[in-house]
Amino acid sequence: xxxxxxxxxxxxxxxxxxxxxxxxxxxxxxxxxxxxxxxxxxxxxxxxxxxxxxxxxxxxxxxxxxxxxxxxxxxxxxxxxxxxxxxxxxxxxxxxxxxxxxxxxxxxxxxxxxxxxxxxxxxxxxxxxxxxxxxxxxxxxxxxxxxxxxxxxxxxxxxxxxxxxxxxxxxxxxxxxxxxxxxxxxxxxxxxxxxxxxxxxxxxxxxxxxxxxxxxxxxxxxxxxxxxxxxxxxxxxxxxxxxxxxxxxxxxxxxxxxxxxxxxxxxxxxxxxxxxxxxxxxxxxxxxxxxxxxxxxxxxxxxxxxxxxxxxxxxxxxxxxxxxxxxxxxxxxxxxxxxxxxxxxxxxxxxxxxxxxxxxxxxxxxxxxxxxxxxxxxxxxxxxxxxxxxxxxxxxxxxxxxxxxxxxxxxxxxxxxxxxxxxxxxxxxxxxxxxxxxxxxxxxxxxxxxxxxxxxxxxxxxxxxxxxxxxxxxxxxxxxxxxxxxxxxxxxxxxx
Amino acid sequence: xxxxxxxxxxxxxxxxxxxxxxxxxxxxxxxxxxxxxxxxxxxxxxxxxxxxxxxxxxxxxxxxxxxxxxxxxxxxxxxxxxxxxxxxxxxxxxxxxxxxxxxxxxxxxxxxxxxxxxxxxxxxxxxxxxxxxxxxxxxxxxxxxxxxxxxxxxxxxxxxxxxxxxxxxxxxxxxxxxxxxxxxxxxxxxxxxxxxxxxxxxxxxxxxxxxxxxxxxxxxxxxxxxxxxxxxxxxxxxxxxxxxxxxxxxxxxxxxxxxxxxxxxxxxxxxxxxxxxxxxxxxxxxxxxxxxxxxxxxxxxxxxxxxxxxxxxxxxxxxxxxxxxxxxxxxxxxxxxxxxxxxxxxxxxxxxxxx
Numbered sequence: 001x002x003x004x005x006x007x008x009x010x011x012x013x014x015x016x017x018x019x020x021x022x023x024x025x026x027x028x029x030x031x032x033x034x035x036x037x038x039x040x041x042x043x044x045x046x047x048x049x050x051x052x053x054x055x056x057x058x059x060x061x062x063x064x065x066x067x068x069x070x071x072x073x074x075x076x077x078x079x080x081x082x083x084x085x086x087x088x089x090x091x092x093x094x095x096x097x098x099x100x101x102x103x104x105x106x107x108x109x110x111x112x113x114x115x116x117x118x119x120x121x122x123x124x125x126x127x128x129x130x131x132x133x134x135x136x137x138x139x140x141x142x143x144x145x146x147x148x149x150x151x152x153x154x155x156x157x158x159x160x161x162x163x164x165x166x167x168x169x170x171x172x173x174x175x176x177x178x179x180x181x182x183x184x185x186x187x188x189x190x191x192x193x194x195x196x197x198x199x200x201x202x203x204x205x206x207x208x209x210x211x212x213x214x215x216x217x218x219x220x221x222x223x224x225x226x227x228x229x230x231x232x233x234x235x236x237x238x239x240x241x242x243x244x245x246x247x248x249x250x251x252x253x254x255x256x257x258x259x260x261x262x263x264x265x266x267x268x269x270x271x272x273x274x275x276x277x278x279x280x281x282x283x284x285x286x287x288x289x290x291x292x293x294x295x296x297x298x299x300x301x302x303x304x305x306x307x308x309x310x311x312x313x314x315x316x317x318x319x320x321x322x323x324x325x326x327x328x329x330x331x332x333x334x335x336x337x338x339x340x341x342x343x344x345x346x347x348x349x350x351x352x353x354x355x356x357x358x359x360x361x362x363x364x365x366x367x368x369x370x371x372x373x374x375x376x377x378x379x380x381x382x383x384x385x386x387x388x389x390x391x392x393x394x395x396x397x398x399x400x401x402x403x404x405x406x407x408x409x410x411x412x413x414x415x416x417x418x419x420x421x422x423x424x425x426x427x428x429x430x431x432x433x434x435x436x437x438x439x440x441x442x443x444x445x446x447x448x449x450x451x452x453x454x455x456x457x458x459x460x461x462x463x464x465x466x467x468x469x470x471x472x473x474x475x476x477x478x479x480x481x482x483x484x485x486x487x488x489x490x491x492x493x494x495x496x
Numbered sequence: 497x498x499x500x501x502x503x504x505x506x507x508x509x510x511x512x513x514x515x516x517x518x519x520x521x522x523x524x525x526x527x528x529x530x531x532x533x534x535x536x537x538x539x540x541x542x543x544x545x546x547x548x549x550x551x552x553x554x555x556x557x558x559x560x561x562x563x564x565x566x567x568x569x570x571x572x573x574x575x576x577x578x579x580x581x582x583x584x585x586x587x588x589x590x591x592x593x594x595x596x597x598x599x600x601x602x603x604x605x606x607x608x609x610x611x612x613x614x615x616x617x618x619x620x621x622x623x624x625x626x627x628x629x630x631x632x633x634x635x636x637x638x639x640x641x642x643x644x645x646x647x648x649x650x651x652x653x654x655x656x657x658x659x660x661x662x663x664x665x666x667x668x669x670x671x672x673x674x675x676x677x678x679x680x681x682x683x684x685x686x687x688x689x690x691x692x693x694x695x696x697x698x699x700x701x702x703x704x705x706x707x708x709x710x711x712x713x714x715x716x717x718x719x720x721x722x723x724x725x726x727x728x729x730x731x732x733x734x735x736x737x738x739x740x741x742x743x744x745x746x747x748x749x750x751x752x753x754x755x756x757x758x759x760x761x762x763x764x765x766x767x768x769x770x771x772x773x774x775x776x777x778x779x780x781x782x783x784x785x786x787x788x789x790x791x792x793x794x795x796x797x798x799x800x801x802x803x804x805x806x807x808x809x810x811x812x813x814x815x816x817x818x819x820x821x822x823x824x825x826x827x828x829x830x831x832x833x834x835x836x837x838x839x840x841x842x843x844x845x846x847x848x849x850x851x
Contacts, residue, residue: 207538
C-alpha cells in the first residue's frame with residue numbers, strides 16, 4: 001500500500017466506505033470565508049452600504065485563493081523540509097540493528113482475496129524467513145476467494161504441518177479490514193505482521209519488522225514497499241519514482257523528525273494489545289491502515305517506519321487500475337480525515353509537531369481538489385478583473401510560482417529518493433511524471449466530489465480489490481547465496 | 497510580430513528541453529530494474545567473516561587437512577594474491593617468519609593462510625586478509641586489515657584491526673582498537689582501554705567479569721503498559737509489573753526490579769544493582785550504575801555508560817545493545833551483540849562514571 005501522489009502533499013492508502021463527511025472542508029471554508037466577509041462588511045460600511053455584488057464576489061474569491069495558496073505553500077515547505085532532512089539530516093533507524101533478542105511470538109497474516117496468481121510465492125517466501133520457527137505462525141487470511149486461492153493455501157499448509165493457522169472466510173462483510181478483524185479474534189500472539197498476497201518478504205524481514213516492538217511505546221511498524229514490476233511500462237516506471245519519493249524520503253524523514261510515519265497496511269505490523277486498546281481494525285473504513293495509524297497516535301502509541309525493511313509488491317500496469325486505486329485511496333483517506341482530524345487537534349497528549357504533521361497528512365487528499373478550485377478561481381479572476389488587471393496578474397503569478405516551486409518540491413523529493421537509492425538514469429523520466437500528476441489530480445478530485453455526493457445521499461463506499469498482473473512465479477531481482485547453506489571442506493562448521 | 501513569435505518559440509523550446517532525455521529514457525530504457533532487495537540477506541554481524549571463510553573453502557587448492565599433513569616450512573605462493581604459510585613457530589615464536597613471508601603479509605588485497613599456529617611480530621603491518629587454521633598470536637602494536645582463525649586469537653596491547661576479526665575465542669589486549677567488527681563463536685575478552693565499533697559473541701567479558709551481576713529474570717507476558725508524565729524520579733507505579741513509557745528523563749532507585757520494558761524520552765539512569773526483566777529504550781543517554789542487570793535489548797539514540805559488574809542478556813538469551821557511543825567498565829559481561837555508531841571504549845572500573 002503506497003502513500004504517495006507526487007503532487008502537493010502525499011497520498012495515503014485507503015480502503016473503505018465513508019460514514020461521515022470530512023470535516024475539514026467546512027472548517028476550511030469558514031476559515032477562508034470569514035476574512036472575506038469581514039472585508040466585504042468593511043467596504044460596505046465605508047461606501048455607505050452600497051453593496052457591490054461583483055466586488056464582493058471578487059473579494060471572496062481572492063480570500064479563498066489566498067487561503068489555498070497559503071496551504072499549498074505549507075505543503076511545499078513540508079516537501080522541501082523532508083527532502084533536505086533525508087539528504088543532510090541525522091538519520092534515525094534505532095531498531096534496525098537488533099540482531100539478537102528473545103523474540104516474541106508472531107502471527108504473519110497474509111490478506112488474500114482471489115490471489116491464486118501470487119499467494120504461493122508469498123507463502124513460500126514466508127516459510128524461508130529466519131525468525132525462530134516455534135515463535136512464528138503464518139495465517140493466510142483467505143477472504144471470500146472464489147478462485148483457486150483456498151486450494152493453494154491448503155496444499156502448502158498440508159505440506160508444512162505446524163507452520164500455519166488457516167483462516168478461510170466465505171461470507172461476511174467484504175474488505176481487508178473486516179477480514180483482518182475476524183482473523184485477529186483468533187490470534188493470541190503478541191505481534192501481528194500483515195502482508196498482502198502479492199508481497200515477497202526477504203529472509204530477514206520478519207525480525208526487522210518485529211524488532212521495534214521491544215520499544216514499549218511502538219504500536220505499529222511499517223517497512224518499505226518496492227515495485228517489483230517497475231520496468232513493465234511507462235506507468236510502472238513513473239509509479240516506481242513516486243513510491244521511491246514516498247518511502248525513501250517522505251516516510252523516512254517523518255521517522256527522522258519524530259513526526260507521524262504512516263502504517264500502510266502491509267509490510268508492517270501492529271502490537272496486538274495496542275490494537276485491542278484502540279478497538280481493533282475498523283471494518284467501516286476503506287483505509288484501515290491510516291485509521292489505525294491515527295487511532296494509535298491518539299492513544300499514545302507510535303508508528304515506526306524502517307526504510308531498510310524492504311519488500312517487493314506489484315504496482316498497477318494499466319491506467320484504469322491506477323485511477324481506481326488512487327480514487328479508492330483518496331476516498332478512504334478522506335474518510336479517516338473526517339473521523340480523526342478534530343480529535344487529533346484537540347488531543348493535548350500529542351506533541352505539537354506530531355499534531356501539525358498529522359493534520360497535514362490527514363488533509364493530503366483534499367489538496368488536489370483545492371488546487372483545481374484555485375486554478376479555476378485564478379482563471380475567473382483574470383477575466384473578471386480586466387479593469388483591475390493587477391489582481392488577476394498577481395493571482396496568476398501566485399499559481400505559476402506555485403507551479404514552479406510547489407510542484408518542483410514533490411519532484412525534488414522524487415529526484416532525491418532516486419539519488420539515495422543509487423539509481424541514476426531513471427531520474428530522466430521525472431518530467432513525464434507531470435502527466436501522472438495530472439491524472440492523479442483529476443482522479444482524486446473526481447473521487448472527492450463523488451464522495452461528497454455519496455455523503456449527501458448517505459451511500460456507503462464499497463471496497464474494490466486492485467487487479468494483479470503477475471503471470472508466472474516471481475523471480476527475485478537479486479538472489480544472493482548465503483554462507484549458511486554451504487559446506488566448508490576442511491573448515492570447522494562454525495557459521496552461525 | 498517577429499519578436500513575440502521568436503520569444504514564444506524560445507519559451508516552448510526551453511519547456512520541451514527536459515522532455516528530450518525523458519523521451520529517450522522511455523523509448524530506450526537503460527534503468528528499468530527494480531530496486532535490488534537482497535532477499536537472502538539477514539542481520540548477521542559475522543557476515544564478512546562467514547563470506548571470507550566461504551571464499552577460502554571454495555578454493556579448490558585449499559584442503560586444510562591435506563595441507564596440514566605436508567611436512568614443509570615454506571611459504572607457498574599459489575597466486576599473486578594467495579599465499580599459504582606452512583612454517584611452524586612452536587616454541588620458537590621469537591624467531592619469527594622469514595622476510596618472504598613478512599612481505600606477503602604486507603601485500604594489499606592478498607589472502608594469507610597460516611596452516612599451523614601463527615604469530616605476527618610486534619609493530620608489524622599486515623595489509624592482507626589473514627586466515628589461521630589454528631591459533632593466532634598478534635604482537636603488541638601490530639596492525640591488521642582483517643583476520644579469521646579456527647583457534648584462539650590473542651591481540652597484543654595497542655594492536656589495531658582495521659576491518660574485522662573473527663574466531664571462536666578472542667582476547668583483546670589493552671588499548672587495542674578494532675575499527676570494524678569483532679566476533680567470536682564462543683567468547684570475547686576485552687582488556688581495559690580497548691576500543692571497538694561492533695562486537696558479537698555469546699559471552700563478552702570486559703576485564704575481570706567474575707563479579708558481574710546475576711541475570712535478570714524473564715518478564716511475564718503479556719504486560720500492561722503504563723505511561724508516566726512526571727519523569728525524573730521513580731514513582732510507585734514502577735513497582736507494578738508492566739511496560740513503562742516515561743515522557744521525560746527517569747531515574748530508577750538502586751536495588752529496584754522491573755518486570756517489563758522501559759522507554760524514556762530523556763536520560764535514563766539505573767541505580768546500583770537494579771534488575772530489568774525487559775528492554776531499555778531511551779531517546780537520550782542511558783546510564784547503568786554498578787551491578788545492574790538487563791535482560792532485553794538496550795537501545796539509546798545517544799550514548800550509553802555502563803558501570804562495573806553489570807550484565808546485559810544471559811547465556812541462554814542473548815540480546816543487543818545499540819547506541820551512538822558506549823563506555824563500558826571492566827567487570828561487565830554482555831551476551832549477544834553490541835552495535836555503536838561512534839565506537840565503544842572499555843574503561844577501568846575505578847574510572848567509570850556509572851559507579
